Amino acid sequence: MVGAVDTDSSDAPLVVRVLPDVAAIDKEFDYLVPPGVDVAVGDVVRIELHGRRVGGWVVAVDVVAEPGLKLKPLAKVSGRGPSADLIDLAGWAAWRWAGRRASLLRTAAPPGVVRSVGEARRPSVSTTPSPESARPEWVDRALAPARAVLRLAPGADRYPLVQAAVASAVEAGGSCLVLCPSVAEADALAGRLRREGVSTAAMTHDGGASRAGAGEWAMAAGGASAVIGARAAAWAPVRDLRRVLVLDEHDESFQQEQAPTWHARDVLVERARRVGAPALVVSPCPTLEALGWGELVVTDRPVERAGWGRLEVVDQRDLDPALGPLFSPRLVDLVRGGGRVACVLNRTGRARLLACGACSTVARCAECDSASIDDGSGGFSCARCGTERPMVCLECGGARFKNLRLGVSRAREELEALVGEPVAEVTAATVGGPSPAADTRVVIGTEAALHRIARADSVVFMDFDQELLAPRYRSVEQALGLLARAARLVERGNARDGRLLVQTRSPDHPVIMAAKLADPGRLAASEAPLRAALGFPPSVAMAVVSGAVAPEFMEAFGRPDGVKVQGPVDGAWRLVAPDHQVLCDALAATDRPPGRVRVEVDPLRI
């Protein structure tokens, strides 16, 4: 902030440095501050740039302008924006995920104009902590280390932990920033804290300018004791950050899909490190990344065992082939047995994979060779090109076919027939529509079903091998994450005899054993050396470069020391380095050619 006294003491005009809010520009420009205008680092301004008006952020004040430049004045000072430390953090994240600061600062900026943030309204006395008797013993152990990873079973109540984390931050004279995987969870948590009298800012506005969102932003900046939100809240303003907490650290929603593919957990952990605040990440199944970063804290075995619920395994190899692999007698029992049942089958559509009953040749489209073929009204129709043909095997002329793969829609029909009552379908395609009728007892869907329903008495994974064998290096962790999510649905206030049913051809798979024995540590122990041996993260740092001008980018990238360059495969290069320092320094040293190039650091799906 510059006062009148300073302007009197010097004839030099006031100049500030501005980073434009333009995705393609990663460069700062100097502007004059009009007389009588007060401007500080982080303020949101409008500037005249190359003949048009654009937004931007003040990244430095009291700038000595380069001589010989004719500076333009700021067009407008709109309001408050990300603080200086968040601007620095955006610079770090731009390096870490090979992106541009503007796209990160946009996340950090308020969702509307904030004229002032007001004063801290933090209570002088600490927030009403839960009685010591109600606080589980592991809460204090989890809050003790500067960098802790709490492995907490899916069914365990995390609220006492959140409460204690906020109270400890308030006691230390500041605030606690809490991340949840979804906005819905963040809203629920914020609501509960507020009802208990904790001053809370919920950073859960849905993008765009919104009065309510700007209000919450101002409240967070002004000193709310708890600041809560989903991924984007890693960039929330916080006055006097004294503690950070990430719930369900393993959840993939913490990573941004578009480049820069920043991860909220990693951003928040770095943010805490910079201000010396303790950080705690929590998960039923901590990632190898988290385990490599912090001190593992576990709960007593009985607590962990109770929180994973009961898991039952059906070995699909033992099933009667006539029934097919999806509808085991155990599944039918469970679904008929009553209670709310969610069935998960990670495939959409009606398309089936059909094989000839006589010669086992897979039925394909005669025109395009697609195997995504659907049978209706006695003939085959191709799901890709629509060509129709009679239901006859092209190889042997056989007319009988068996089903190799069932989509959700078809499975719903068959399940409905089996249990003799309505079964509702829930897939990503139905998200946003009406939520599955509360009176439909049985639902079937893709993994989205686990996100869309609030609770279930039982969850059935109809074909878990689909998850275990997914062609992604993290598929094993992700599969355990699914089981954890399902276990939480079942545990949540469940008085019934709830359980998880997992149908698989690999009943002894480490993922299934980990969930069954409520011991995710077993999986981590087997997975870590495997990743190292195969050269996958977190034993290395990786990036994938793709897009139209990827060849030009890779040309400019060259062959820096320590970075292995693989590919191109389908127009994408893979970069592998021993750590992020080496990888990100090499990426930062590369000029981007004009055109589209996507640099995905820490790629999810490889």
Place this chain on the structure above:
DNA sequence: CGGACAAGCTGA
């Protein structure tokens, strides 16, 4: 990103 400006193409 998107405006400015230059170089290239077309048609009479």
Place this chain on the structure above:
DNA sequence: CAGCTTGTCCGG
């Protein structure tokens, strides 16, 4: 060579 398209450059 006007009038338009296409491409490259650069912003204070």
